[in-house]
Structure formats: structure tokens, C-alpha cells
Amino acid sequence: MKGTTSNYFLTAHKFWKTVVNKETAADPVKLQQQIEMHQRLLNVFQAGAYYYLIFNMYTGNADFISSGVKQVLGYEPEEMSVEFMMDKIHPDDKSFFLNFEYKVVEFFKSLPFEKIPFYKVQYDLRMKASCGTYRRMLHQAVQIDYDEHNYYRTLCFETDISHIKLEGEPCFSIIGLDGEPSYYNIQNTPSFTKSYDIFTKRERDILKGIIEGKSSKILAEELFISLHTVNAHRKNILSKANVKTPLDLVRKAIKEGWI
CATH class of the missing domain: 1.10.10.10 (Winged helix-like DNA-binding domain superfamily/Winged helix DNA-binding domain)
Structure with missing residues (x-):
């Protein structure tokens, strides 16, 4: 990892390191299969321009960022890093980000191994584009590389929903798939409360x-x-x-x- 000076980034990295204790080499073929599968399935949607990345929990950085980031935020993939992206979060949303990531880690640490494929994380934050304006981005994440003891890599889709959500505080949910319970609009509470699903x-x-x-x-x-x-x-x-x-x-x- 390149020289890191941000305490904000280091705080988040401490959360992530609690679910992985070693670094592994990725299988490119398997990762590509995971990306294609999740793009097709109903648990990930795009309501606007988007890009995706593969997040490495151990390094706290991205193993890959798609070229779509140029269209969405105006940055070249080569200049992007997770710390760079965190620095672009709106100042009023930075505390939300740390709280959300802490809750995500705590949730997956308590989740039975066989349940891992059936959950998607999502929340929204405002990100500064290269032009200086803020875009509201919807972050959706699923686990794609893990074992009984470690979470190695996460597939993240970042969608511009500025045209849909014009204002308001960031919203955080954990969505259960195939009959698993969901946790909608999670607030700053110490425990997760299952949400009633109003839709079939x-x-x-x-x-x-x-x-x-x-x-x-x-x-x-x-x-x-x-x-x-x-x-x-x-x-x-x-x-x-x-x-x-x-x-x-x-x-x-x-x-x-x-x-």
C-alpha cells in the first residue's frame, strides 16, 4: 500500500482488518465469473451511470476499478485508490461512512458461513467529482472471495443516484436475499433489528x-x-x-x- 497519512482511512482499515488475517492471491477467472453473475442477478441494480471495483479487505485498497469511474466521477482508474475515494466523501457524510463500515463488519463477523452469499450491503454518500461538484453515490457490495475464517474481497457497485435522491441523510441497509431477513434504514443502534418486508x-x-x-x-x-x-x-x-x-x-x- 502506498504511503498512508490519513487517520480517517486508518480508522476504517482497522475495521476491515478484523475480518481478515492474511492476504491471498486472487483467481482472475473466478473473480470475473463473480462479477458477471452479480451484474446479471436481481440483487444488484443500476439506476444510473455506475462503475465497479474489487475491494481487498487486507490491504484496504482496490485490486481493480472499472473504466466507468471516468464517466461517473471524472477520474481515471489509475489515479483512484480507496483512500483517494474516502477523501472525496462530503465532510458531512464522513462520519456516516465510518459508522456504516463498522456495522457492516460487525454484521458479517456474526453471520454463519453458509449465509454469506445471501446478503447485500448498500448505503449512499455524496462524493466530489473531478469537476468539483458532489454526486450522490449508491454503494452496493457483495462478498465474492472468502472462507470460514476470512473475508478477502468484496465486489462493490457505485451508482450515481443524484437524479433520484436530491437531499437528505445517507441511508444504510443490509438486504437479505432468497428469504433471508433484511435490515432496512439501519440507525445508530447497537443491534440489528429485522425489518418487515412489505413487498413479495x-x-x-x-x-x-x-x-x-x-x-x-x-x-x-x-x-x-x-x-x-x-x-x-x-x-x-x-x-x-x-x-x-x-x-x-x-x-x-x-x-x-x-x-
Whole structure:
């Protein structure tokens, strides 16, 4: 790791080092398979321009950053590091970041090994782009390289949601997949409280598609259901969310950490 002087970074690195005690070489083929799988699956969505990176828990740095970061934030991948990115977090959001990362580490330290593939972490923060303006970024992370004792690497998707969430405090959620419980909009509490899921699995599939801007016709084709069924689900989703328009639904879903 390059010379590190930031106490802010060192604090976060101490959290990360509590879940890994050695460094390992990555298997490029397996990591690429993981990236492609998570890009296809329903547990990661893109509601705007995004880039992704592979985060090395032991070094506290990125093993890889995709070229999309240039489009999203204006930086070249070669100039980016995790410490560089942390330095670009809005001053008012920096304490949120440390709190979120501490809670993520504590959650996964207590999670049974067989449950690891069924959880996604997400939170939003404001990041300064190369032009000097701040973009609200949605961070989504899944574990892709781990064993019974260590978490080695995390796949992170960073999506620009500035057009969806214009203001408000950062929101942090841990999303359970395939029937596992979720923890939405986690506050500064010492323990995790399971959240009641107001949507069915199929409604969640359609909610994700709405957020990504897909039409009912496309959703019907992708989910192998009728257009009438998709529209019925859309109506139920709006009713359950207590909103009137798809845009209001997207904004509330981001704010409440539903997705």
C-alpha cells in the first residue's frame, strides 16, 4: 500500500482488518465469473451511470476499478485508490461512512458461513467529482472471495443516484436475499433489528425493474409473465409504498433502503 497519512482511512482499515488475517492471491477467472453473475442477478441494480471495483479487505485498497469511474466521477482508474475515494466523501457524510463500515463488519463477523452469499450491503454518500461538484453515490457490495475464517474481497457497485435522491441523510441497509431477513434504514443502534418486508419476491423483481426504468412490456418478457400481471403488480407496489407515481416510488425506495 502506498504511503498512508490519513487517520480517517486508518480508522476504517482497522475495521476491515478484523475480518481478515492474511492476504491471498486472487483467481482472475473466478473473480470475473463473480462479477458477471452479480451484474446479471436481481440483487444488484443500476439506476444510473455506475462503475465497479474489487475491494481487498487486507490491504484496504482496490485490486481493480472499472473504466466507468471516468464517466461517473471524472477520474481515471489509475489515479483512484480507496483512500483517494474516502477523501472525496462530503465532510458531512464522513462520519456516516465510518459508522456504516463498522456495522457492516460487525454484521458479517456474526453471520454463519453458509449465509454469506445471501446478503447485500448498500448505503449512499455524496462524493466530489473531478469537476468539483458532489454526486450522490449508491454503494452496493457483495462478498465474492472468502472462507470460514476470512473475508478477502468484496465486489462493490457505485451508482450515481443524484437524479433520484436530491437531499437528505445517507441511508444504510443490509438486504437479505432468497428469504433471508433484511435490515432496512439501519440507525445508530447497537443491534440489528429485522425489518418487515412489505413487498413479495415478485414485487421486488418488478420494483427493481421500475427503478432501472424498464417498461412493463420489457419486464413481462424478462420475467415470463403477462403484461396484465406486471401492471397489476405495479399498481400493488405503488399502493403498498403509498405513492402515486413511479418517480415518487423510486425516490422513496432509495430513501427507505428497500432495494
